[in-house]
Amino acid sequence: MTVAEMHFEFQILLETMWDEFKETERPDSFTVLKYLNLAQDRYIKDKYLSNPNMKANVEMVQKKTDDLRNIIKRSNTGLFATIITGPDNKYLVGLPSDYLFFIRADFKITRTDLPVVTNAWTPGRVTDYDEVSKITTGVYNIPILPEPVIVFEESDNMVVFKDSYTTLVDMETTYLRQPYSMVIDSAGANETTTCELAEHTHEEITRLAVEMFTMEYKFRLQTKNSEA
Amino acid sequence: MTAAEMVNEFGIRYAMEINDSVPGWEDDEIYSFLNKAQRKTVEDLYLRRNFDLLKELLWRVIITGLFDYGALAEATNGYYFNMSSSIPGGYPYLYYVQSWSRVTRTNPTMTSTLVKNQSISLDNVDKFAVTEANKPFFLKPAAFFDRTGTDEIFVVLYDYYTTNLDRLYFEYIREPNDIASGVDCELNSSLHDSIVDLAVTYAIETLESPRVNTQPAVNQDNAEAVDANILGKETR
DSSP: OBHHHHHHHHHHHHHHHOGGGGTTTOOOHHHHHHHHHHHHHHHHHHHHSOSSSHHHHHHHHHHTHHHHGGGEEEEOTTTGGGOEEOSTTEEEEEOOTTEEEEEEEEEEEEESSSSOEEEEEEEOEEOOGGGHHHHSOOSSOOOOOSSOEEEEEETTEEEEEOOTTEEEEEEEEEEEEOOOEEOSSSOOTTEESBOSSOHHHHHHHHHHHHHHHHHHHHHHHHHHHHHO | OOHHHHHHHHHHHHHHHSOTTSOOOOHHHHHHHHHHHHHHHHHHHHHTTOHHHHHHHHGGGEEEEEEEGGGSEEETTEEEEETTTOOTTSSOEEEEEEEEEEEEETTTTEEEEEEEOEEOOGGGGGGTSOOSSOOOOOSSOEEEEEEETTEEEEEEEOOTTEEEEEEEEEEEEEOOOOOBTTBOOOSOGGGHHHHHHHHHHHHHHHHHOHHHHHHHHHHHHHHHHHHHHHHHHHHO
16 A cells, blocks of 8 residues: 555545534544554554563564564665774674664674684674673673674664684675655655555554544543533 | 416415405515515425435535636645635535545555545544644545634645545535526525415414504504604704
8 A cells, every 4th residue: 555545445434434524523644643653653553563572572473573574674875984992802782773673683703713714794683681690791601602793772773792822804784674764755865755655554554544533532532521 | 387377375374264354465475475485495394404314305405516626825734715705616505515526646556546534523633634643544634614704715725644635526506596487486496485485374373463563553653753753953
């Protein structure tokens, strides 16, 4: 469905619910688009990112890549350049500005031992914060990490841990980017005239948008009545 | 019923209601009551908003005028014409019934398809107008009247996906011809009976009207006041 078609669907659903939405309480297209965009965000959050921990969410996203393929982005441009060398083999990597959710990361590494490799790609591993003490190189802990380990520690950064035998050469991240704002036409930068999620989700997103709109409408109506 | 038959019928029914001592009415006066009753009948039927009934009973006075949209003034996503200067069909306009537009559009694709216009309230026009913040979607062009001063403007708005409106079919009730000697009532014959009844009611109401009853007294008072005024002036 194009965004215009989602707009029609939204309007038709509203009109079948209540006659007032045909004219008196008819929302303008700006409002409709606002709810469609909100619904799209909520749909992604509820459907793919609602698991209790990050690992489960990553697995869910990997399972549903077909639904999300248009907003899956692979990038190494600039990522490696932003790596800030930290102490104890810990590196802070700035996340891209359109980042929404992590899927995977691959690292080009050179190792001097266990095993010895030169400029070879290897996938990184995501772990929970409680494992940080085990993977941090310190006076009493010299871990062996065959692949770099990723922890999300700060809002717009991820922390990459490596062992003392590894040198990071390059990095490539695959992530879920924020979906473009839906507009009816004349799409500018970061805007689209077709919902980027899979076609079969469009109907559900539109219904969710209608539900969100009518919920808010009922609330407004109640407030208005109680004030009167 | 012909006009003459209606007058006769009026006389019979009026006589049944009123005693013989009350004088009757001249034909011109009876036609005046009949025309008043005819207008009231049209108004009552119109206000019932039942188009089938309107078409059935008032078909002789319902006019469909044609307008090519190209000949009309253009507004943002709409067209309009001034009812005060250009009534389609050229008859004296009384009430709007409905209108249709020939529409060419996308979503869904239509090419010169006849679509009935929807009537909207002036309060809600902004919801149908194309602006930077509103790219509305509605399949039926939205029609409304905007009355300012002596002008009565009929406006038709189309949605963001309509590419062309090429013809307007404007259906309205014109004023029926006045019933007069040799000019019969144009409404459906099933209404004639009730029109005569209503005319009789008006005639009786006129007799009972305080205005009629007090008129001589008022006139007399006025005459006395005028006399007094003149006398006063003369005394001075």
